[in-house]
Amino acid sequence: MKPVETRLVRLALKGNQRAFAEIVDLYKDKLYHLAYRMSGNRQEAEDVVQETFLRVYRSLDRYDMNQKFSTWIYRIATNLCIDRLRKRKAVYSLDAESTDREGLDGYAMLPSDDRTPESELLLSETQRIIHEAIATLPVKYKSVMILRYLQDLSLQEISDVLDMPVTTIKTRVHRGREFLRKKLEHKL
Template identity: 60%
Template sequence: MDFVEKRLTQRAKRGDREAFAELIEIYKDKIFQLAYRMVGNRQDAEDIAQETFLRVYANLHSYDDSYKFSTWIYRIATNLCIDRGRKKRPDFSLDEETEPGQGMDWYSRLSSSEKTPEDKVVTQELQETVQGALSQLQPKYRSIMILRYIEDLSLQEISDIVKLPITTIKTRIHRGREALRSKLRLM
């Protein structure tokens, strides 16, 4: 993947729109998921993902090929999420998570190899509980926890994204886990 990304970024830097479209295709879901986990709101996550790609396109000429493209794009998205959190006070909606008509055709989703409906509900409730606890963490801990445990990035990659030393990353992971643990106990 790194070789493919490197070729795509080189082509995109030369103005190849198809190469840039391929980069968007590779990262659109990852960036949306990162943003959604950080801001907890589908509309804001879509806006952040779109803004991320706009900034990537506008600043592609300044991208340094010696760094992984994923590190660069995650840094942009993470910074946009943190900025959004600073500008906007949290708003809570009891019905925000349920969106009727969004792929809820149960008959097409059930098959013998899938989890039972009860298992799906339990899994969804657990994911919502963890997402709720994550959304209550301070942004400096939330971003690190998402990058480490959900995006499964290495400490070095996280360090490159947030521009902090690895020792600080380790400290924030430890404190983030403790904060998450105490939030989950209260839920």
């Protein structure tokens, strides 16, 4: 764990509200992006972030200081997202149109020195197609792919977050990429 996080956790455990607020500031955007990419819905992402920090606050005394704090908080957020997706699965339709279109700009634009309105539109459309393909992934692949490629976590970190063997993570990354490749070869 980073020295800053260690200090903040220790202070928060002693009841220092400002220290907990700093923890929130450190992670709120990262967790929001994770939750939004998994759920595809701004309100749900905000709810997941709030619930994550509520659970962190309530169980901070059970946090193991030998474990990376980022792994612990990502595990909480990812599990909340997976739970929500499983509950929603019964009414989820792959053909349903997203009502949160403005939120599809969640991916950072690729750097380019010669951006034109046409290239921006094409890139935006490509990102939309990829976002829709990721949204169709089965939950077990979706969480791994988001953590790996959109949150840039290592295979070991994903293993720690999801509490699964690295070999399982590797398999799910491979199968998730294959699923996406098949989905995208017809659209791009």
